[in-house]
Amino acid sequence: MSDRSVGGRIAPVLPHLANYDFGNDDTGSDILGKQIELEAGNDIQYRTCSWPKTAALLFSEYICLAIMSFPYSYSVLGLVPGLILTVVVAGLVLYTSLVVWEFCLRHPEVRDVCDIGQMLFWGKQWAWYATAVMFVLNNTFIQGLHVLTSAKYLNTITNHSECTVVFAVIATIIxxxxxxxxxxxxxxxxGTGSAFFTFISVLLAAIFAGIEAHPAGYNPDPNFIDPVTGIHGGEPIVTALPVKGVTFVAGMNAFLNISYTFIGQITLPSFIAEMKDPKDFPKALWAVTICEVIVFGCVGGVVYAYTGNQYNTAPAFGSLGNEVFKKVSFSFMIPTLIFLGVLYASVSARFIFFRIFEGSKHKSSHTVVGWSTWAGILALTWIGAFIIAEVIPFFSDLLSLMSSLFDSFFGFIFWGVAYIRMRRIDGGVNWLKEQTLYGYTMLAFNTIIILIGLFFLGAGTYTSVQSIIDSYNAGAVGGVFTCANNGI
Structure with a gap:
């Protein structure tokens, strides 16, 4: 890795990270070399991930259950805008992820996005605390989503043989x-196994949607209206553009659903911090992005084509009319139902554990104190996830709200600011005056990225709150710790 090509630091090493006895003038490669050297004799070594292993983590994070909500998004947005937005959002996330990577090359001592948040905002302690709160809440809510979804799966596969709370407890322990x-x-x-079985799951769902005679809830009479669901009968209606009457709230929720599936930069600094050769990270990033676009677009488009605007559900397993097809395809999703929550739990636990034991033997050796604390931290995050999943009756809407509030920063704002601050260091005092046309274009582009983040923060938060209000008005809000069947 050449620091001349990577660029200089935007700030000195943060005080709480300066445990390797390096000065403020040390380059990224010096710090990385010292980290690897100091870990060489440890029982537990963290700088051990190759780029294929990092790719496996990324695949497990992105190739997940959320793929099965793309048919719904396409039904609201129309197939053509839906596919275009899939590619555009993937491109934006790819670009901002490369900015994350560049920042981590310049500052290899950072351990997670919280350290980056503090560095971006001029080393202010409040920035670290604000980022930490968003970071832990975001991860815990995602864990809660996976507790809830795992209970949903167990209800589906067993035809609600137990109280849903019992299934949630089982999922939490696993x-x-x-x-x-x-x-x-x-x-x-x-992660490798999780991504593989998820791919099989969504592939089977698309195949089953194509070969079965009709989707779930099908009625041949186009004038029929289901008195319970309000679904119109007739053959599945597939539209290239949004149908007349789609509201701003519905369209924004569909768009945000696509965006939230791609936005995952919150974990990238943690992954890069455990790579033995961080310069290889783009290989993993490109591999997963290409697969994302292909899998998301193909599976979403195919399932939508066979379920149409009337019969699709989120997740799309519920659109399958054949019970065997639904249960078989959903069952292959088991590894990702478990592992994606596990991944976010590990990121949160790592964040807390490192701050407790930084510089001590418990971080890098097999000690009773170290392992007990690690297990205890994880237990607390999962207990929190379980409570969130059970206590909040409008969980999915609240998750969208949290995503709007947090992903606006972790998906866009942070990285537009990071780009500008890195270019400022590269260009010196007169960097704005001496920019080329390309430099001004990239500056404008990253300013737009910041504005996109502000749009997510504003419009995304509005639509999420409005969706919660609409759910209450429609009587669709359930109870807390309910035994009611939530299977699909």
Whole structure:
């Protein structure tokens, strides 16, 4: 790795990270070399991930259950705008992820997005705390989503043989056990299996949607209206453009659904911090982005084509009319139902654990205190996730709200600011006056990225709140700790 091509630091090493006895003038490669050298004799080594292992983590994060909500988004937005937005959002996330990577090359001592948040906003302690709150809440809500979805799966596969709360407890315990490995290198093996089985799951769902006679809820009479669901009968209606009457709230929710599936930059600094050669990160990033666009677009488009505007559900497994097809395809999703929550739990636990034991033997050795604390932190995050999943009756809408509030920063604003601050260091005092046309174009582009983040923060938050209000008005809000069947 050449620091001349990477660029200089935007700020000195943060005080709480200066545990390797390096000065403020050390380059990124010097710091990385010292980290690897100091870890060489440790029982637990963190800088061990190769780029294929990092790719496995990325695949497990992105190739997930959310793919099965794309048919719904396409039904609201229309197939053509839906596919275009899929490619555009993927491109934006790819670009901002490369900015994250460049920042981490310049500052390899950062351990997570919280350290980056503090560095971006001039080393202010409040920036670290604000980022940390958003970081932990975001991850815990995602864990809660996976507790809820796992209970949904168990209800579906067993035809609601138990109280839903019991299934949620079972899911929480299983996820905690699989969270116990301490390094991402160890988790990458689970991630590989998770991504593979998820791909099989969505592929089967698309095939089953194509070969079955009719989707769930089908009625041949185009004048029929289901008195319970309000779904119109007739053959599935597929439209290239949005149908007349689509509201701003519905359209924004569909767009945000696509965006939230791609936005995952919050975990990238944590992954890069455990790579033995961070300069290889783009290989993993490009591999997963190309696969994302192909899988999301093809599966979403195919399932939408066979379920139309009337019969699609989110997740789309519920659109399958054949019970065997639905249960078989949904069952292959089990690894990702567990592992994606595990991944976010591990990122949160790593964040807390490192701050407790930085510089001590418990961080890098197999000690009773270290392992007990690690298991205890994970248990607390999963208990929090379970409570969130059970107590909040409008969980999915609240998750959208949290995503609007947090992904606006972690998906866009942070990285537009990071680009500008890095270019400012590269160009010196007169960097604005001495920019080329390309430089001004990129400056404008990154300013737009910041504005997109502000749009997510504003419009996304509005539509999420309005969706919660609409759910209450429609009587669609359930109870807390309910035994009611939530299967699809």
């Amino acid at each position: 996820c905690w056990v699989f969270s116990l490995p301490r390094t991402f290198s160890a988790l990458s093996k689970l």
